[in-house]
Amino acid sequence: MRINKLLYGILIAVFGFSSCYDDKGNYDYKELGVNDITISFKSYTVTPFYGEPAIFVPIIKYANKEVDTTIYKFEYCFEKYGVVCTERNMNYVFQGETGSVSGIVIATDTTTGKKWYQSVSVSYQSPYEKGWIVLSDDGGKSRLNMIRLRNDEYVTDQKLYTTLYGEDLGTQPYRLFLNTKGMSWNENKELRVLQYGPEGSVSLNPKNLEKTKTLASEFASGEEPDGLKPVTMGFSANAAVVVGDKGDMYTRTYNNDKLNYSMFVDIPMKYNNRILDIQYVLTDHPLQTMYNIIIYDRATQRFMTIYAAAYYYAGTPSVLNPPVVLPPNIPTPNKLTGYENLYSQLFNTSYYETGVFALLKNEEGKIFAYSFSYDTGDDVCTALSMSEFTASDKVNENTKFHRLRSRPYLFIATGSALYYYDLNTNIAYPYKTDFSGNITCIESDYINKDSAVGIGLDNGEFYLLDVSEDVFMSGQIPEPIYHTKVAGKVVDCLCK
Numbered sequence: 001m002r003i004n005k006l007l008y009g010i011l012i013a014v015f016g017f018s019s020c021y022d023d024k025g026n027y028d029y030k031e032l033g034v035n036d037i038t039i040s041f042k043s044y045t046v047t048p049f050y051g052e053p054a055i056f057v058p059i060i061k062y063a064n065k066e067v068d069t070t071i072y073k074f075e076y077c078f079e080k081y082g083v084v085c086t087e088r089n090m091n092y093v094f095q096g097e098t099g100s101v102s103g104i105v106i107a108t109d110t111t112t113g114k115k116w117y118q119s120v121s122v123s124y125q126s127p128y129e130k131g132w133i134v135l136s137d138d139g140g141k142s143r144l145n146m147i148r149l150r151n152d153e154y155v156t157d158q159k160l161y162t163t164l165y166g167e168d169l170g171t172q173p174y175r176l177f178l179n180t181k182g183m184s185w186n187e188n189k190e191l192r193v194l195q196y197g198p199e200g201s202v203s204l205n206p207k208n209l210e211k212t213k214t215l216a217s218e219f220a221s222g223e224e225p226d227g228l229k230p231v232t233m234g235f236s237a238n239a240a241v242v243v244g245d246k247g248d249m250y251t252r253t254y255n256n257d258k259l260n261y262s263m264f265v266d267i268p269m270k271y272n273n274r275i276l277d278i279q280y281v282l283t284d285h286p287l288q289t290m291y292n293i294i295i296y297d298r299a300t301q302r303f304m305t306i307y308a309a310a311y312y313y314a315g316t317p318s319v320l321n322p323p324v325v326l327p328p329n330i331p332t333p334n335k336l337t338g339y340e341n342l343y344s345q346l347f348n349t350s351y352y353e354t355g356v357f358a359l360l361k362n363e364e365g366k367i368f369a370y371s372f373s374y375d376t377g378d379d380v381c382t383a384l385s386m387s388e389f390t391a392s393d394k395v396n397e398n399t400k401f402h403r404l405r406s407r408p409y410l411f412i413a414t415g416s417a418l419y420y421y422d423l424n425t426n427i428a429y430p431y432k433t434d435f436s437g438n439i440t441c442i443e444s445d446y447i448n449k450d451s452a453v454g455i456g457l458d459n460g461e462f463y464l465l466d467v468s469e470d471v472f473m474s475g476q477i478p479e480p481i482y483h484t485k486v487a488g489k490v491v492d493c494l495c496k
Contacts, residue, residue: 035071035109036063039118046120049127049150050098056090056120058105071110078103078122097124126207128160132454132495134462135176135193138488142173142195144209145486147454147462154464154482161209169211171197176492178206179235191496194230201230206496215242218252220263225250234281234293236308239315240264247277247298251306253314271317274299279341282356284349284405291352291376294320296341303333303356305379321380330386333372338363343401352376357403357410359389367392369410369423391421391428402442404450407469411453413439418455420467431477437461445495452481456490 038061046054056076062069076085076092078101084092094101100123107116131148138159146157161169170193177192191206192215201215201224216224224230229245243249248268268275277299293306295317307316322332331339333356342359349355358370367389372381391412400413408423417433437459444467445452455463464481471478 034064035067035112035114037061037072037107037116039105039107039116041118041120044118044120045123047123047125049125051093051095053091053093054122056105058088058107058118060088060107073108073110075106075108076103076120077106094122094124097122098126099124128157128209129207130496132462132464132493133176133191134454134456134486134490135173135492136456136460136486136488137173137491140171140197141488142169142171142193142197143487144169144193144204145462147464147482147484154484156484156486158486161204164209165211169193170195170199170202173491174229175231176494177233178494178496179233179240189496192233194233196229200224218264219250219266221266225266225268232281234283234295234306236283236293236306237291237314239293239306239308241269241278241281241293241295241306243278243281244268247279249276249278249281249295251315269317271297271304276304276317280344282344282346284346284354294346294354294356294374296344296358298341301336301339301341303336305376318379320374321378323380323382323384327384330384332384333374333381336360339368342367342395343403345401345403345405347403347405349405355383359395359401359410360386365392367395369426387426389421390426391419394419394428398438400439400442402444402453404444404467405446406450409467409472411442411467413442413455415439416457418442420472422472429475431465431467435461435463440490441492443493443495447495454493454495456493458489460485460488460490462486462490462493 040059041056046056048054074086074088075083076090077083080101081094100121102121105118105120127148128146131146134145134147136143136145143159144161146160147154173193173195175194178189179192189206190212191204192201194201203212204210205212215230216222230242231245232243234241239251239253241249241251242264250264251269252262252264270276276297278295279298280296282294292308295304295306297304303320305318305320307318308314320333322334326332339360339362342361344356344358347355347357353373353375356372356374359367360370361367368386369389371385373383374381394412394414396414402411410421410423412419412421415438416435418431418439419428420431421428435457437457439455440458441456443454444450451468453465453467455465463483466478466481
């Protein structure tokens with residue numbers, strides 16, 4: 001048998017076995033090149049989910065168009081596993097594998113003994129890394145459910161955490177967060193579940209939903225401050241905050257020496273000797289880290305920032321600076337006296353700049369759509385805008401809002417009805433007004449530029465709706481992309 005000795009040595013060194021290449025045949029080498037082939041694949045690396053088969057279908061080109069294709073023997077050899085397949089097409093499950101394995105496909109001409117080689121690899125992926133997480137309250141128990149694509153079709157994984165780990169996640173669920181920084185600088189993302197039961201709020205690995213820590217463990221004392229009911233959190237370059245239901249805010253900063261976050265302090269933050277009363281924390285979605293954290297102080301009715309750029313000053317609060325030239329009849333973000341902030345959301349966010357949107361209600365009960373741009377470089381607000389909100393009749397104390405982050409539309413959910421409001425024309429349109437339950441949460445698919453929104457209901461139903469620009473331009477509302485039902489009442493949802 002003619003085989004390159006160097007290649008043979010590499011194969012033995014890499015894979016630690018030689019059985020793949022044993023050759024005990026007697027061959028005639030007179031026409032060794034007649035039956036030459038080349039082996040290729042559409043993709044040389046396949047990425048199946050855990051527990052699913054790795055499939056390779058080779059594309060074979062034959063030098064001899066008349067050759068009997070049955071004379072070729074195939075072997076798929078992989079490190080740690082040896083020969084896993086002797087068919088032309090491979091369909092094999094690497095049981096228990098969660099990482100990557102490299103291999104070689106060997107084709108042998110059984111009439112001559114000549115061999116051809118092609119490198120391939122398998123990279124296993126978590127089936128739970130991408131999709132929609134739906135948090136539900138099932139008789140007081142926190143349930144994590146997932147909606148994800150499988151073979152180009154959506155499926156629902158019910159009570160996923162319990163299914164994976166054989167235990168309940170906790171009780172009294174409230175909200176979900178996905179953030180880009182954790183206790184360790186090298187942590188990519190973490191999924192947070194805010195819940196009020198004795199188990200406390202927890203963080204999970206978003207790839208496999210494994211529990212990594214509790215919020216209590218992130219405080220300097222090892223316990224959450226007395227009476228803290230966390231309602232929101234914010235994360236940025238060098239600082240993080242957690243806010244309780246009374247507006248009390250606790251901070252932590254990035255420690256450059258230890259490449260680690262410090263613990264959350266146990267004392268609520270003050271500004272000018274007064275404890276802040278934080279209503280909103282605005283840091284956008286986890287794919288876009290803001291330079292600073294923007295907050296809204298309910299007591300003084302103004303937007304502020306938590307400095308998070310250089311770690312020397314991280315965690316320091318400050319008031320947003322108004323524009324140099326004040327626009328007529330528009331209040332500035334640092335002085336919204338006389339207005340109640342009904343809702344706030346960032347949009348068109350980059351690391352240094354962002355748009356800030358708010359719905360403001362004045363003392364006469366009139367509602368306005370308010371926005372401005374914020375530049376972290378000079379810490380100044382510009383492009384102030386304010387217009388009357390013409391859908392006030394659809395707003396009550398239980399109304400849910402969601403402004404798309406990349407396009408000028410605001411979703412309004414009142415009871416079982418969903419509307420979208422064009423912020424350019426100030427006109428509201430019905431999207432669907434006959435859901436079978438009351439809407440409890442709205443979130444958009446920021447990964448795909450807000451092309452879909454997830455809608456959760458108090459009866460456990462969950463919808464994925466098409467909100468692409470084509471839908472709004474046509475005026476024709478399509479059927480839901482996907483509709484499912486989970487156990488209990490939907491509390492919150494997010495796309496990851």
